[in-house]
Amino acid sequence: MTIAEFHPPHRLLLGPGPSPVEDRVMRALAAPTLGHLDPVFLACMTDVQHLLRYVFETQNRVTFPVSGTGSAGMEAALANLLEPDEEVIIGIHGFFGERMYEMATRLGARPIRVEAEWGRPLDEQAMKAALDRSRARVVCVVHAETSTGVLQPIEPIARWVAEREGILIVDAVTSLGGHPVGVDRHGIGVCYSGSQKALSCPPGLAPITFSESALEKVRRRKTPVPNWYLDVSLIERYWGSERCYHHTAPINMNYALREALRIVAEEGLEARWRRHERNARALWAGLEAMGLELLVPREHRLWTLTTIRVPEGVEDGRVRARLLEEFNIEIGGGLGPLRGKIWRVGLMGAGSTRGNVLLFLSALESVLRREGVRCGSGVSAAVEAYGG
Amino acid sequence: MTIAEFHPPHRLLLGPGPSPVEDRVMRALAAPTLGHLDPVFLACMTDVQHLLRYVFETQNRVTFPVSGTGSAGMEAALANLLEPDEEVIIGIHGFFGERMYEMATRLGARPIRVEAEWGRPLDEQAMKAALDRSRARVVCVVHAETSTGVLQPIEPIARWVAEREGILIVDAVTSLGGHPVGVDRHGIGVCYSGSQKALSCPPGLAPITFSESALEKVRRRKTPVPNWYLDVSLIERYWGSERCYHHTAPINMNYALREALRIVAEEGLEARWRRHERNARALWAGLEAMGLELLVPREHRLWTLTTIRVPEGVEDGRVRARLLEEFNIEIGGGLGPLRGKIWRVGLMGAGSTRGNVLLFLSALESVLRREGVRCGSGVSAAVEAYGG
Numbered sequence: 143m144t145i146a147e148f149h150p151p152h153r154l155l156l157g158p159g160p161s162p163v164e165d166r167v168m169r170a171l172a173a174p175t176l177g178h179l180d181p182v183f184l185a186c187m188t189d190v191q192h193l194l195r196y197v198f199e200t201q202n203r204v205t206f207p208v209s210g211t212g213s214a215g216m217e218a219a220l221a222n223l224l225e226p227d228e229e230v231i232i233g234i235h236g237f238f239g240e241r242m243y244e245m246a247t248r249l250g251a252r253p254i255r256v257e258a259e260w261g262r263p264l265d266e267q268a269m270k271a272a273l274d275r276s277r278a279r280v281v282c283v284v285h286a287e288t289s290t291g292v293l294q295p296i297e298p299i300a301r302w303v304a305e306r307e308g309i310l311i312v313d314a315v316t317s318l319g320g321h322p323v324g325v326d327r328h329g330i331g332v333c334y335s336g337s338q339k340a341l342s343c344p345p346g347l348a349p350i351t352f353s354e355s356a357l358e359k360v361r362r363r364k365t366p367v368p369n370w371y372l373d374v375s376l377i378e379r380y381w382g383s384e385r386c387y388h389h390t391a392p393i394n395m396n397y398a399l400r401e402a403l404r405i406v407a408e409e410g411l412e413a414r415w416r417r418h419e420r421n422a423r424a425l426w427a428g429l430e431a432m433g434l435e436l437l438v439p440r441e442h443r444l445w446t447l448t449t450i451r452v453p454e455g456v457e458d459g460r461v462r463a464r465l466l467e468e469f470n471i472e473i474g475g476g477l478g479p480l481r482g483k484i485w486r487v488g489l490m491g492a493g494s495t496r497g498n499v500l501l502f503l504s505a506l507e508s509v510l511r512r513e514g515v516r517c518g519s520g521v522s523a524a525v526e527a528y529g530g
Numbered sequence: 531m532t533i534a535e536f537h538p539p540h541r542l543l544l545g546p547g548p549s550p551v552e553d554r555v556m557r558a559l560a561a562p563t564l565g566h567l568d569p570v571f572l573a574c575m576t577d578v579q580h581l582l583r584y585v586f587e588t589q590n591r592v593t594f595p596v597s598g599t600g601s602a603g604m605e606a607a608l609a610n611l612l613e614p615d616e617e618v619i620i621g622i623h624g625f626f627g628e629r630m631y632e633m634a635t636r637l638g639a640r641p642i643r644v645e646a647e648w649g650r651p652l653d654e655q656a657m658k659a660a661l662d663r664s665r666a667r668v669v670c671v672v673h674a675e676t677s678t679g680v681l682q683p684i685e686p687i688a689r690w691v692a693e694r695e696g697i698l699i700v701d702a703v704t705s706l707g708g709h710p711v712g713v714d715r716h717g718i719g720v721c722y723s724g725s726q727k728a729l730s731c732p733p734g735l736a737p738i739t740f741s742e743s744a745l746e747k748v749r750r751r752k753t754p755v756p757n758w759y760l761d762v763s764l765i766e767r768y769w770g771s772e773r774c775y776h777h778t779a780p781i782n783m784n785y786a787l788r789e790a791l792r793i794v795a796e797e798g799l800e801a802r803w804r805r806h807e808r809n810a811r812a813l814w815a816g817l818e819a820m821g822l823e824l825l826v827p828r829e830h831r832l833w834t835l836t837t838i839r840v841p842e843g844v845e846d847g848r849v850r851a852r853l854l855e856e857f858n859i860e861i862g863g864g865l866g867p868l869r870g871k872i873w874r875v876g877l878m879g880a881g882s883t884r885g886n887v888l889l890f891l892s893a894l895e896s897v898l899r900r901e902g903v904r905c906g907s908g909v910s911a912a913v914e915a916y917g918g
Contacts, residue, residue, distance in 0.1 A: 172560035213777040245758045346780030370633045389601040392734030
């Protein structure tokens, strides 16, 4: 068997994730591997936890990266918090809400759907009404729907859940580091994310944080967590002061996350959120000037991910393939019912720059024109949005 | 918050894993991140699968790396194959057999224990008798017990399981790439491993392979797999020809595994096994010449991991700390009932070299003498074992 050396091209990652990774993070990733109980690695873990508390805006003791990708974070939240036959409210306004529903069902819980059209946020009153009608203590909501580009306001839902002494689980996979998440401010019970979105680390870790009341619910379970690998009461003994061996952490991925989080801390969360907002607004201005239609109304849009309706008569896959082949730019297609109908353009972490906005607008214009779309130019509008 | 740049030292990893990683693998790890649906990454996945089939010695179509560490591989095997209330035979001769039992219990199965003293292999007749007495279709066994250093012969157990049309699950975390595993030859149903042992890749992936009859059992389940992240019927659609999105694979870790497996293929499995055997035998000769006692009888020893009884009156932790501080050498301590009683010395993958054997023997001698142990020199005996 002869399999050649692998030389992946330098793509400009402007899809729904992974996002571009800075060289500093790559160098950290390739630093010498340590044992998972080496005192130097234990110190690295402590640093990662400090930095994660900062980006989650929390004091939660139990804050660590799950040894898996974003969906492992989702599974860790649900598998620990839900018991068989337990009612749970799940807000579904896209692909990842559906995934939560699917996981809750497999865990033997009784999920109650509260739905919104894909591309719109959940109706907060509908969430409240479902909560009032049920015996659910746990409410799940996707903060940043990666399938639609919608930002779900957390605050009102969090308030009602808190009034009923419930536990709110928030999926912040595509928001953490790019939008305020405010775990403690909103009293979120469990919040998880992915390393490869606005944190600009390669994929492979899922930061997660558990509040004390969420942990209290885990401790009072009548049945064991059916998932050994993701059981927080075991994992917290490794990531906590006991440093009790659970499983071998992905050592080098933790180095990379540490460095990616240091970059977040150097920039400062506030400044990072503003940067994501500024670049997203310029992108929207450019796209609208081109005559393209965005899926999500302005007030509900993510700064990290913009969704564009594929113009009538244009073949989705051809445009994405040309962007990849001619410009080395990756963007995403639609999922589920939006397949073939939207493009997903991420400006996440290191990818959220003025240069990338202008390059992407120019590249898209170049491809669309040759696909026969009579679109205007977006660059001037974007430049103007930046204030010239 | 000021957290400094991270500069982990170059340790010589001679513990139970992670093992030393070659520079080629580190360079692959730090290659530019691609999207998980990028055609170039899809080609990388195909290569990884080809190479994994080679090291597992299998033609199994469903062969891929689980996006987690070794224990996620164990959980993937059990969560897919076991249903609630199903009897399952679990051979327990160490910490990782106990872990299988714990996982099976959490999954609601009814595990039946077949035990052996830690440091000895399972009695094959006892396994057969348990199988005959039960209604179990699934039998679980740890090929290489990382907690004790015992190699469990697979062949007789595999034969009885096959006669009863059962499914054999084999934990090859510490053997794959260092010992013959022979998935097809033995008719193993599910076999999993870890990237960070004899494959010499950083931790973060768990290679796994499913036979067609194992998959058939999964397809006939009456209940859904309670673990969405590890559900093989979903994952095989991403790793199979459909390339249907499931979760974002740890992209860079897959690059590293590809390169680590290329190194295995270049050396050749046979040559790699012989290297592991040769270096282990030299280590044993040296340790015995020093007057140290090994936990496992010669005929049951792993080549990848040697377990030494801590001499009477010697403080386990002090010796390991001195090896780490004075020589930058990591070895492991004992787990569970062997805590404080044994040292675990790994010669895995790139770590299995003549130089490491001689260095370790010298370093251990140097530390033990200063701890007041009257031990002989092991270097000459090791040199002699190599044939001078």
